[in-house]
Amino acid sequence: MDSTILAYIAGFLDGDGSIFFQIVPRPDYKQKFQIRSSIAFYQDTRNSKILEWLKNQIGTGYIRHRKTGISDYTIVESKEVKKLLKLLKPYVRLKKEHVELGLYIFDKLENKKSNQDFLEICKLVDKFKEINYSKKRTITHETVSKSLPL
Amino acid sequence: MDSTILAYIAGFLDGDGSIFFQIVPRPDYKQKFQIRSSIAFYQDTRNSKILEWLKNQIGTGYIRHRKTGISDYTIVESKEVKKLLKLLKPYVRLKKEHVELGLYIFDKLENKKSNQDFLEICKLVDKFKEINYSKKRTITHETVSKSLPL
Numbered sequence: 001m002d003s004t005i006l007a008y009i010a011g012f013l014d015g016d017g018s019i020f021f022q023i024v025p026r027p028d029y030k031q032k033f034q035i036r037s038s039i040a041f042y043q044d045t046r047n048s049k050i051l052e053w054l055k056n057q058i059g060t061g062y063i064r065h066r067k068t069g070i071s072d073y074t075i076v077e078s079k080e081v082k083k084l085l086k087l088l089k090p091y092v093r094l095k096k097e098h099v100e101l102g103l104y105i106f107d108k109l110e111n112k113k114s115n116q117d118f119l120e121i122c123k124l125v126d127k128f129k130e131i132n133y134s135k136k137r138t139i140t141h142e143t144v145s146k147s148l149p150l
Numbered sequence: 151m152d153s154t155i156l157a158y159i160a161g162f163l164d165g166d167g168s169i170f171f172q173i174v175p176r177p178d179y180k181q182k183f184q185i186r187s188s189i190a191f192y193q194d195t196r197n198s199k200i201l202e203w204l205k206n207q208i209g210t211g212y213i214r215h216r217k218t219g220i221s222d223y224t225i226v227e228s229k230e231v232k233k234l235l236k237l238l239k240p241y242v243r244l245k246k247e248h249v250e251l252g253l254y255i256f257d258k259l260e261n262k263k264s265n266q267d268f269l270e271i272c273k274l275v276d277k278f279k280e281i282n283y284s285k286k287r288t289i290t291h292e293t294v295s296k297s298l299p300l
Contacts, residue, residue: 003153003154003157004153004154004156004157004241005157006154007153007154007155007157007158007161008157008158008160008161008164008241008243009161010158010161011157011158011159011160011161011162011163011164011165012161012162012164012165013161013165014158014161014162014165014200015161015162015163015164015165015166015167015191015193016165016166017165041165043165043244044283046283047244049244050164050243050244053243091154091158093158093200093203094193094197094199094200133194133196
């Protein structure tokens with residue numbers, strides 16, 4: 001992708017997009033929980049063509065049209081989220097900390113060896129929620145720590 | 151400005167900014183009304199540093215912090231709005247029609263010779279409101295036409 005295309009996408013993401021990480025329950029997983037990452041772009045459904053364009057450029061993810069009149073284009077596959085964060089890193093401004101912390105989480109995930117390592121990653125996910133000013137009541141590292149033998 | 155900076159600003163504007171034209175009453179003006187143009191960027195006040203950065207890049211306009219927790223960076227000086235539209239034109243996607251219609255309005259304004267010309271420009275401003283899906287009840291070309299001798 002051309003540098004002006006990447007810079008445009010970075011600007012669009014900074015303007016009205018979001019990067020977030022979540023801890024989701026996975027009873028069948030070794031650590032009982034999974035780290036899910038997402039990059040989302042939002043737009044009035046009347047302008048959703050721009051989301052189609054973004055999807056064509058990025059080549060993955062899916063678009064949803066909500067009843068509220070807002071559409072979103074979301075990428076959740078970890079490999080794809082990581083790839084996009086790397087590509088956008090030189091161009092994002094507002095979300096520079098998000099991109100850096102996100103890439104750090106991916107790095108830690110790839111090198112985790114123990115439940116303790118996983119718990120440390122969950123703490124980074126909690127930190128990610130803070131930089132997103134997220135107040136949503138969700139699963140935190142404390143929830144995970146209660147169900148994991150260390 | 152570097153092309154990736156311009157592309158970033160275009161992406162930010164497409165994501166969550168707006169371009170708009172208004173007809174405002176000016177009893178002391180020859181045509182009794184003035185065409186006012188604006189480019190605005192919005193952001194949560196907690197992230198308003200990015201608006202400062204935009205202002206530094208663009209070099210004009212002002213930032214307001216609203217009580218709603220939203221800040222905006224707005225450029226209203228016609229000469230500056232026109233200059234920025236020209237710079238962003240190669241990079242905007244969602245607002246391409248806005249930029250083109252905006253530049254067309256500026257061109258018409260610079261060449262207006264009669265009240266009839268001014269009224270035609272007011273019709274273009276009405277069209278601009280349509281492409282913005284604006285439902286605000288404001289002054290339209292009809293309002294202007296009632297007070298202008300043709």
